[in-house]
Amino acid sequence: MNDIAQTASPHKDYAGSKLGMWLFLFTEILLFGGLFLVYSVYRSMYPQDFHAAAAGLSVVLGTVNTVILLTSSLTMALSISALRRGNSRRSVLLQSATIVLGLVFLVNKYFEWSGHIHEGLYPNAPELLTRSHGEILFYGLYYVMTGLHGIHVVVGLVLIGIMLTLTMRQRITGADYVKLENAGLYWHLVDLIWIYLFPLFYLIT
Amino acid sequence: MNEQDKHIVPTKTFVSVWIVLLMLTAVTVTVAKADLGAFSTFTAIMIASIKAGFVLWYFMHLKYEKRLLKLLLLVPIITLAVIIGLTFVDVWYR
Numbered sequence: 001m002n003d004i005a006q007t008a009s010p011h012k013d014y015a016g017s018k019l020g021m022w023l024f025l026f027t028e029i030l031l032f033g034g035l036f037l038v039y040s041v042y043r044s045m046y047p048q049d050f051h052a053a054a055a056g057l058s059v060v061l062g063t064v065n066t067v068i069l070l071t072s073s074l075t076m077a078l079s080i081s082a083l084r085r086g087n088s089r090r091s092v093l094l095q096s097a098t099i100v101l102g103l104v105f106l107v108n109k110y111f112e113w114s115g116h117i118h119e120g121l122y123p124n125a126p127e128l129l130t131r132s133h134g135e136i137l138f139y140g141l142y143y144v145m146t147g148l149h150g151i152h153v154v155v156g157l158v159l160i161g162i163m164l165t166l167t168m169r170q171r172i173t174g175a176d177y178v179k180l181e182n183a184g185l186y187w188h189l190v191d192l193i194w195i196y197l198f199p200l201f202y203l204i205t
Numbered sequence: 206m207n208e209q210d211k212h213i214v215p216t217k218t219f220v221s222v223w224i225v226l227l228m229l230t231a232v233t234v235t236v237a238k239a240d241l242g243a244f245s246t247f248t249a250i251m252i253a254s255i256k257a258g259f260v261l262w263y264f265m266h267l268k269y270e271k272r273l274l275k276l277l278l279l280v281p282i283i284t285l286a287v288i289i290g291l292t293f294v295d296v297w298y299r
Contacts, residue, residue, distance in 0.1 A: 015271075022274060026281040033285040040289065041296055059234065066230050074223040077214070077264045084213045181266075188265045195256045198230075199249035203237035 014178050021182040025189050028152075032193050035145050039200060042137045049134020054204035056121065057142075058112065062202035065108050066194065072101035073191040076160070076184045086174045088167055095164045095180075098187065102157045109150055113143075142201055149197060152190045159183040212269040222263045229256050 043050045079094035120127025121139055128136055163183045166172040172180050233252040241248055262268045267275060 018270075019274065022277065026277070029281045030284065033281070033288070037285075037289055037292060041292060044293070044296060059237075063230065063234055067227060070223060070226045070230065073260065073264050074219055077219045078216060081213055081216060081219070185265055188260055191264075192257050192260050195260065196250075196253050199233055199237070199253050203233065203249055205237050205240060205245050 012176065012178075017178045017182060018185075021185050025185060028189055028193075032145075032148070035141070035148070036196065036200075039141050039145065042134070042141065046132075046134025046137065049132045050138050051204050052132075053135040053138035053142075054201060056116070056119070057202050058115075059202050061108055061112050062198055065105050066198050068101050068105045068108070069191045069194050072098045072105070073188050075101065076187050080177060080181055080184055083167065083172070083177050083180060084174050088170075088173065091180075092164060092167055095160055095167065099157055099160055099164070102153055102160070102187075106150065106153060106157075109146070145197060146201070149190065149193055152193070156183075156187045156190050159186060212266075214263070214266070214269070218263065222259050226256055226259055229259075 075094045075097040079091045079098065082088075082094055083091035116122065116139075117125075122128065123140055123143060128139060160183055163172060163180045166179065229252055233249060236248055236252070237245065261278070267278070
């Protein structure tokens, strides 16, 4: 290392960081898009079975989780505004609120899944295999799609947790916040996917 | 550095968007109970897409981004539309 490299401030490329994050999010959209494609083809083949199977899901739980995720997106967005106005304490509080809401979402999901598993509605369960082909496909897609979404929630929570630590250590500040913004973008994408999952699984009439 | 100093979205804007999103959620749950027949799926997808638009435009800050980023978003959307469209041509006319 020479002197120049040590004294120069590290190069930051704000626009590049954000563009990179968006490109990654595009691949995420296509990942879930593939699953939505499978869902729509099978639903068009077995509309009655999907209708019957969806009756087994709790609209109330689905709606509550929708409200929780939408609210967590709000607190995430507000945390960035707060930081940029120089109020890092408020930003830390709002990031913590986002994490708490994400955890509540996962707890609800846990109760929801264990309820279905108790009813014998899990992949390859003897009870599920007695049902029609379309219902088996519905529950398969339900577990894969909400499961993959759930993994994204966990990843998002870990990311926000890291951002929270960095904000508290003054490594993310009102002058350098692109990491927090990118974590926020990821979290909003998780919300975005749930916006489509909710009507497609819970609200089939 | 100067490009990141613009556009701090006011709290009021975010809260308004959140309220709109909650109202749209209430609408989609209510509409799902009414039997719209063949239109129920279409309505659900339309409402979800309006909600997604609000999240992208305000929460994900797209409104304040450069045109390049806005246009780039069309790439995955059009790709998906083409893939889904072509697949259904196959499913329906096989």
